[in-house]
Amino acid sequence: MAAIALTAFCIARTIENHGNEAVFSSSYVLASAVLNCPQTPQGRFFNLIGGQSIICGDYPAGASEVILPHVIGDMEVYSLQTAWKIVEENTEAVHSLL
Numbered sequence: 001m002a003a004i005a006l007t008a009f010c011i012a013r014t015i016e017n018h019g020n021e022a023v024f025s026s027s028y029v030l031a032s033a034v035l036n037c038p039q040t041p042q043g044r045f046f047n048l049i050g051g052q053s054i055i056c057g058d059y060p061a062g063a064s065e066v067i068l069p070h071v072i073g074d075m076e077v078y079s080l081q082t083a084w085k086i087v088e089e090n091t092e093a094v095h096s097l098l
Contacts, residue, residue, distance in 0.1 A: 015050065025052040 001009070014022050025046045046052035071087070 011049075020046075020050040021053055023052040025054050 011023065023046055025042055043052070043054065
């Protein structure tokens with residue numbers, strides 16, 4: 001069986017046996033443009049056949065939400081932060097890495 005036929009069969013069988021919520025659509029590309037990001041056409045494909053479970057956000061933003069409050073003091077990944085120069089001047093651990 002060709003890879004594409006096997007893939008189609010497995011997707012159809014999963015949806016038939018467990019519903020579209022059992023299809024997890026995830027693909028990871030760091031800092032990719034929207035049209036070049038595999039999640040865009042992949043998500044479109046699964047939406048055309050009834051939907052899928054998805055992830056939101058990306059790894060760097062998710063990691064930032066965990067570490068930034070301890071380093072910078074703010075949970076917002078994309079908000080204005082303390083300047084790195086000030087962090088460097090007032091933090092031994094960061095200063096030793098620079």
